[in-house]
Amino acid sequence: MNVRLNGSSSPVPDSPDTTAAEHIRDRLGLTGTKIACGTGVCGACTVLVDGAPTASCLMPADRLAGREVTTVEGLGGDHPVQRAFAAHDALQCGYCTPGFVVEASVFVDAWRAEHGDVRPGRERVADALSGHLCRCGAYEGIFAAVAAACAGEFDAEPDRDPPRVDALDKVTGRARFSADLVPEGGWEGVIVRSAHAHARVRAVHPGGARSAATPLPAPGGPVDGQPVFTDLLGEERLVRYAGQPIAAVAAPTAALARAAAEAVRVDYDPLPAVLDTDEARAEGAPQVYTTRAQRRAAPSYGEAPTPPSPWRGNTRGPSTASWRGATAVRRLRGAAERGDPRLVAQEYSTAVQLHSPLEPHVCVASWERDGTLTLRVSTQTVVKTAQKAAERWELPPEKVHVVSEYVGGGFGAKGGLSTDMVAAAELSRLSHTPVRVSFDRAEELTDAGHRPGTRTRVALLADADGDLAAMTVDSEGDGGISVGSTTATLGLLGYGRSPRRVRDFDVVTHRPPGKPMRAPGGAPLAWALEQAVDTMAERLGEDPLSLRRRWDGNPKRQALYERVAALDLWRDRPRGPRTGRFRRGVGLASSNWLYLMGPKARVELSVRDGRVLVRSATQDIGTGIRTVLGGVVADRLGMPASDLRVEIGDSGSVHGTGSFGSRTTTSMGPAAADAADRLRDALREHEPRVPESGPVPEHTLKDALTAAEGVRVVGKRGRDRWGALSPDMDDVAVGRGLSGAVHVMEVEVDTLLGRVRPTRCWAGMAVGRVYAERLARNQVEGAVVQGVGYALFEERRHDPGTGVVLTDNLEDYRIPGMGDVPETEVYFHQEGFEHAVGAGVGLGEVSVVGVAASVANAVHDATGWRPRDLPVRPDRLLEGLR
Template identity: 75%
Template sequence: MDAHVNGHPTPVPDSTTATAAAHLRDGLGLTGTKIACGTGVCGACTVLVDGSPTVSCLLPADRLAGRTVTTVEGLGGDHPVQRAFAAHDGLQCGFCTPGFVVEASVFVDTWRAEHGDTRPDRETIADALAGHLCRCGAYEGIAAAVAAACAGEFDTAPEEAPPRFDALDKVTGRARYSADLAPPGSWEGVIVRSALPHARVRSVRVADERTPLVELLPPDRTVRYVGQPIAAVAAPTPEAARTAAATVAVDYDPLPAVVGFDAAHSPDAPLVHPTKADRADAPAYGEAPTPPAPWTGNVRGPGVLSWRGPTAVARLRSASAAGDPLLVAEEYTTATHLHSPLEPHVCVAHWQENGLRLFVSTQSVSKLADRVASHWDLDRDRVHVVTEHVGGGFGAKNGISADVRAAVELSRVAGAPVRVSFTRAEELTDAGNRPGTRTRVALLADRDGDLAAMSVDSHGDGGVSVGSSTATLAFLMYGRAPRRVRDFDVVTHRPPGLPMRGPGGPPMAWALEQAVDEMARRLGEDPLSLRLRWDGNVKRRALYERAARTDLWRERPRGPRTGRFRRGVGVAAANWLYLYGPRARVELVVENGALVARAATQDLGTGIRAVLADTITDRLGLPGGGVRVEIGRSSSVHGTGSYGSRTTTSMGPAAADAADRLRSALRDRDPRVPERGPIDEHVLKEALAAAEGLSVVGGRVRDRWGPLTPAMADDLAIGRGMSGAVHVMEVEVDTLLGRVRATRCWAGIAAGRIYSERQARNQCEGAVVQGVGQALFEERRHDPNTGAVLTDDLEDYRIPGLGDVPETEVYFHREGFEHVPGGGVGLGEVSVVGVAAAVGNAVFDATGWRPRDLPLRPDRLIEGIR
């Protein structure tokens, strides 16, 4: 019996093993239905079955027989919800958006039938969308969009274009992600992973020798954590590939392992990296190149960037011996956090006569193409990386990951395109993490309440990887008082970390900002006033003064609180380095009388498409929609990677330079083109028509004061000045159940000029969501004996939903970066660094209990307030 899918009769497979989601995507090509969690938790695969929202990843495909099915494509693009999501920017990467839109369409239609054109409150909307997750955290826009659609504001198409350049593609399901791009005849690849934490692999065999198999082992054939890739197999269908993978036999020579953080310190603990070569090859989880550091057993550090600070040490020791009450010395810990973008790592590889083509989910198109060419000894122009859209990354998708290695090698062996996609369990195990930390902070104030000394020692828990920078970042906070900062890594037989949004920053702020708040309590001083007095950063000082004037801060409760539910307000400050890519380029081409902007950059949902288009149209005075933007192809001019808060401040100035070069080239051909200012639309049209094929390339011009550092590897330089942030957070604490609910947040961000305001606000709102997740929910758990990750699905590893996060107001301080081309720097990192610390300080304000360990689990809170 057929199903009626989007109004058309469609055959249904007889198989009981295929899911409805897989059938819709691979069988019918309706790729707007996304598979993210595979367990019905995230809602990305939601479709309507007989008008009812249904998670299609759990529904057998044969159960669609005789049913009416509507996918996001079937909504047509003109449903009020789709228009509202686009207009209110209720999305970022867009991977979860089709599921949200499908669910919200039913809610809006039902609400209006029952309540007319009235707005539901936020809690009602959160309840309606409780089965959906957005890892980017675009919940403010989602709530606003649903409320506006319910009020009838989008029954007709809005006159203004949406703020996001690709919004309509994402709300209709037209946006194609890497798994959607597998060509016909693609095989499926499956990775076989280690079942042991430490072993040498003697051999790997597959039952059917005709099955393509490739090994993914390091040269010494040693595995160092449960889940490390060993081999990969491929077959024409996903079911056949999974069956073949289950027959792979791995012969291990087991070796002693150490999986506990404390156990790794023991002098007789098994060494994770026993030789000098092993230590040199240890994977890194820092954003910049990892500086050298000494090793003592499984402990690495302190690194060369550490600061010994003898004056600070002497003062702190003297204060400790004297029992000085103005010495705050405590230890703070953070759990391991997982990036978990909703689009899992995926690569489709295809060896062709003209080279190697990769459809891959990557944050760094140019860099990946360079690395692939080097790794497989290919000319750079024979590597073609295509990434139309990326479903989130947060630092996890920057290199040759296991999906890329497996797909490339399997395609060569199979003689066909091969797709390798991580399962959610693989994503939560071996796709990177923000390592846990154990940080000891000591602050000493003098009798005037000024900072007299600071010490920060931090130990990173990065599994087999190294690169802790938590203490080093603390060096850059709170003036120039004597200080000592030391970073260490403690390596274990657990999966490696990778840079995650503000690497090292949130753990630093969690420890330091709790200590600063404690010092304010001991001094009897307002926490904002103390920070204003200690902090010499002009931009953050402006944020403190603004924060002090907000209703959230002025009207906060004072004094001890009683009762089951207690409200508290806390504050935290943050900074981040100004990074940029000096090699950023944008090409402008005249094609068919129109302008096309091209670059091999990528957009994770931060809005670089709009930044490029808006910069060029503003520079030339073009009408809206006057530029077509094409990104995500390695054949274009070099584009900066979309990570490290450097994309906009690199690509925006390059686009402006390209526009200036185009104006000059057009003026050489047509003197009616003015040297500056808007170009008359008629003149521009004629000038472009006469310049068919004209191409100019703009680059990222030099800062007025020059860079702080020379250009480093991976197109990275550090500029002068630091961005800043101040977060004020309100929480409600349920002292009976030990639950904390973040209710309101004021986020002050100092990053100079804002290129695309709504998308910038969206980023900062999403940062608050991720920081609240870090503070209250997210914690990777592992087996204490083997190190195997136990939180390997989105039920056990919980990320926040709409009902878990505060209403957020974002304020931009737009001064301080006038020396930077374009006047603004990145804000994706600094906007997340202090959020969890603000939650912790708010909990202390509400309860009088000082939290020291993240996340703030109910058991910890109940134990602490007893």
Template identity: 70%
Template sequence: MDTDVNGRRCPVPESGTAAEHLREGLGLTGAKVACGSGVCGACTVLVDGSPTASCLLPADRLAGRTVTTVEGLGGDHPVQRAFAGHDAMQCGFCTPGFVVAAAAFTDRWRAEHGDVPAGRAEIAEALSGHLCRCGAYEGIFSAVAAACAGEYDGEEQPAPPRPDAPDKAAGRARFTTDLGGTDTWEGVIVRSTEPHARVLKVAAGRARTEPGAGGPDEPVMVPLAVPDGVVRYVGQPVAAVAAPTAEAAHRAAGQVQVDYDPLPAVIGSEEARRPGAPQLYPTAEERDGAPAYGEAPTPPAPWNGNVRGPGVVSRRGATAVDRLRRAHRTEDPLLVAQEYTTAAQVHSALEPHAALARWEQDGSLSLEVSTQTVRKVVAKAAAHWGLEPAQVHVRAGHVGGGFGAKQGLTTDVLAAGELARVAGTAVRVRLSRSEELIDGGHRPGTRTKVALLADRRGRLRAMAVDSEGDGGVSVGSNVAALGALMYGKTPRRLRDFDVVTNRPPGAPMRAPGGPPLAWALEQAVDTMAERLREDPLTLRRRWDGNPKRRALYRTVADLPLWRDRPRGARTGRFRRGVGLAASTWMYMLAPQARVELRVVDGAVVARSATQDIGTGIRGVVGSTVADRLGAPAAWVHVEIGDSDAVHGTGAFGSRSTPSMGPAAAQAADRLRAALRERVPELPASGPVDEHTLKEALTAAEGVSVVGERRTDRWGQLTPSMAEDLAVGRGLSGAVHVMEVEVDTLLGRVRPTRCWAGLGVGRVYSERMARNQVEGAVVQGVGYALFEERRHDPVTGTVLSDDLEDYRLPGPGDVPETRVHFHQEGFEHVPGSGVGLGEVCAVGVAAAVGNAVHDATGWRPHALPVRPDRLLEGLR
């Protein structure tokens, strides 16, 4: 039998899933496969009008039924327009699934209720089977409510803040996992089954290992580099296999034989610290080659067995230690000394790591990559394959999230390139969700000891932070070091350690080191406020000299959420509490950022080799150019994610907007000057008559200018480092205020409201900036309450390797969030603003912890705040 797909009769295959049939057979790639287990909702389609997870549905079950995919909604359904208008997305990978389910809900709601907005609870229930890792739920709630109210029934709608939003909402945006063709082979990575072993031999089975040998459809295999010839965790890449189909590739991968010589393994930190424990890196050369999970270069530190460190940051450290020791000896009640732990948080972007590689006839290499760093991939790939950078062409059209884990020559890119060289055809490598959760990157777990000493007048007299990173085989803890950025110039000693174990490596994740420091430090500050018997906000205002946060504290003082919070001990099953946390982050920039503007057919094309992972840099560049030129937004077309364009910054370190925005502004000013040479009546600044501007653009056909990011008025704090990174002068600031409801019977914590205040200077696009902050709150709630990567204590095998066992927060788990921007303090910066993607993530979990304590009187010390821990603490 056939099936009706978007009004077209189509044959039904006898095997495979509905998602595979729609995507590979019919080319309807709007249905995204992100989890493969029906948890995330990204693959949702309508089957006979009902939202259905197509990744679980056998394809033959479509026979005789009607299927509507996101493409079948036509792009003009009110929900699709509302999603674009309310910026109800970030990377957009999950958006088609949300749209399909939301369209069905909206149509049903309006039939039953008329043009009445649905409530937050009803929308959350309808979309409960969907996940957005970026955390764009606030926009989704607003969009669906507006569509239910009929606000998007008309044809004319304002331009969305995100220019690619209509394509994402319609399923037209093509991600790396969507690319391929009949000549594209599928690649699979073969991974270690041993936690620690010497690799003796890798046998290819029936696959060939050299170009040109064997039949045209015979699978190929390549070994992947194993440092020192030693695997150090279960899941470490060892080899890769490719074949014309995924089924054939998996079959060939199963035939690869790897011979190991097992070595003693250490799985837990306690075990790794013991005297005489087996060493992961016994030689200095091996220690120098240990992978790092930070974004900045890892400074040198001593090793003692499996323990690296301490890396020390000190400001009158001897004075701090002396005061703290004396306070300990005298049992000073104003000495707060506590220990806090955090679990590993996995990045798990819904589009997994993915790459498609093709070697061209001229010997150049073309790569389609889901990456945060187009230019870095070029440099790394050229060095690896012995090419000139001009011979490597990298594209990242749409990227389905990253959060720090998709940087450089990741395993998927390396495997795709090697396999394509041997296969003689294009090869695509996509990590499965299990691979993503095992080896796709994670924020390392930590154990942090913090000590604070105050005097009787409530002044901070000393601080010490010792933090131990648990990044598996990787190193790079900077948790304690970040304590140098908070609470003035009081004497302090800050020490960072790493304990290496036979578990997968970490990777930088939104504000690396920041959330675990805030989890410990901000709860210790609240404890000190209790000891001093004063308001936690009052204490922070006394200790904190950061002018941005001081402005935010003034706002918090008048905030009803804080001012009217409950006071005193609470009773009953459900208890409400409110907590706050302060945070900071460095101002980073990319000094080499460039934007090229070219006049083409009477419009302006803006090009740069930067990439958009959901942060909205397309919109920032486009709106900046349009505003400076005085042009309608529709006259500016932005093309990014192509390495052939001028240099663009990587999307990490909160540097994209404060780097690309000023470069776009300068390019627009230079183009305007070039237009005035042709049409002198064009004003030098301000609004422009559209007829005059069109005349000038027509006269300037083919004109091209390049804008760069100008130097800050006060210069940079650091010189420009590798990968186009520098630290500027000034620190951003943030304050989060969180309200929670604690169920003391079941041990559950439900965040209900959050206020997020950001001091980052000028905000380029307020709606997209709010979206970033709201998403950080969602990820912080996940860090605080749900997310915990678990492993087998004997082998180190990751056990939480699907989205049922590794829980991400869904629409019903997150608080209603308000965002406030303090837009002063960075006037010395071109564009007057700095990045916010890191600072808005730092304090969320700590605010949850302080709110839980406020509600219950119990202080959580371990993340996540699981029900069993809470109930144990309340006994």
């Protein structure tokens, strides 16, 4: 049985057990076809079958027989859509990109055949690509790319390089992600997970699989292909949530591994469980942690170390911080007693939001004969992963090799040594062969991390002049078995220095643990605080922008407020009560974030074969650091980018900062600039014609590089003027100053169906120097998409009786598609961080913090109803309008 695949005849299996996607990827090696959801929802696996876009993850492979199939590789790299996607930066991590490209190629060809070189409207493009999801949120670039391709703007090769250096690899499917790696002779691993929310595990029986207790054959691999088994529970034989890893098995094929996992039998002693925070707080509730040692070992969902805090049953806290806190409490109590109308005291809640990167957690592990462990992983922290692996397996650092060339999104979920890595490494050691362990979408949506839910109480008091006189924030984190709430603590950083007290609590339950997610604590705080500020403006009879300009002393945000005041979107917004089914509203929200850096950031430059090689152990999760490194070096030396090659994501290189905390560009960019200056000095020693500064003439550079073959220099980040606010905490330090943002959102509210449709957004960012503007704009646009999802759709749900996660697929856990997002304009205020090396700070976090709050304030403006609980579901909106 054969299929005509990209113009050539290829065999297909005669069994329906394998999907077309698995066959195309794993057996034919065409890994541009991605598997993300496995249920035909996300579009990443799209191929053309007889010219029609088809979800290959749902199609049995034997149905390909006799068909004409085209994958992204078959488009050849010169289709107008591919050129347009690259030129308009219609991608970030690139994992979903091939599926978009394949579908868009059909739409563009059909549109032009019918309409000629005419741009389709935004809604028409959204409708055509409605079966595709991009978790990074690169939709603005996709809209622009498809429209431009339809207009015939990319029928010929563009006269300039794409803004992203790896764009062509991603739009053609050449980029190889960890999930694409199938080592020759490698095995597949499957994790066995708990069926109970709380239980003691008496025994785990491996079925027919070999374990460490079973005599294993010599290195070279079990000749009979018998599955292998490893226990993942460790000494504490307790499970604390449904879906917790218990064991893992590996076999030569995925089907055999799944069968081996089903044969594993676990003997449980079920224990009482608490599955929501109300139960957990009740007197006599079962305890998630019963000893001080267990509480100290509770996982954290914060990016910073979790400080000590008192426990009372299942409640941890308060962690208290204040500035004249007693004064704030006294003023607020007095205002409440006298019924002061200038007191705003409100409570807000947010639901659990899942990271859900489209490339799942995946690791291919292999042990070499010399004892070296190689981990090919999807991670945001190459160096940290290597360090943790060396500690776990008691290896010298040089015996651990971590590789992460392309990463399909992370958003905070992929940090450190995760379960997929531990399982793959242990199974590889037992089987003497490489083992791949990859989460399926249900595992990713259950046990790969989440932004915890919150319940936050805000109290604000204005004095007779309308100035902020006192503030308290009390927030309770709902992170399952994990702790680390900082939502209230972030309230110390905004709106001047009025007296304030903030307190953070955690209530633990028998549900999966949270992890840091893009501005941990920031978005929940803004959801509460920014709505309370709008409420105060209403109480005072003042414009919401005017009140923020009075209360907010941050000069960088003041510059953004000035821009907002001049926006047509804000100036021409509707005023007064609105009627009718469809009501338009405009709201705004302010936000800030810490300036973080990686003091140990290093970049290596070496001269090889007459070209400059740029290397570092950092990694690119779609934010574009690969492009930034090459761009900084090229600009600094005045050399063409074609004379550079950038290699990242390998722990064998010099230290690279992890991709979290909005610190990658602000750390790696200055290190690249320092490396370029050092290389210039080294080139001058070999070729005196190299100028001391400015561009190097092309012929001079060529001679210098030829003479300097083998030269190697290492650049480092350097120290900010006036230093940092904190010491280096394992390559994380807090810099001086806060980044700032203002989001202005327009929505249309359907009061009959209860739907909210964001239509336009203005996003102002005060982050200092921007290294690569189009890529930075893409990040901000993507943050707006994720913030809209947080505001309107995303909500993890679980079975209240068993604790099993019910929203374990992308049908039930909805993330925004192209038809859900507003047209977004981004503005960068590039002043205010001249004291920082490189004059800029990160923007990945601050760009998402205020989005959901701006949606909520717009909904209130349109309807008069104040949404307190997130997401703003239709049922909640309709109930509020009654």
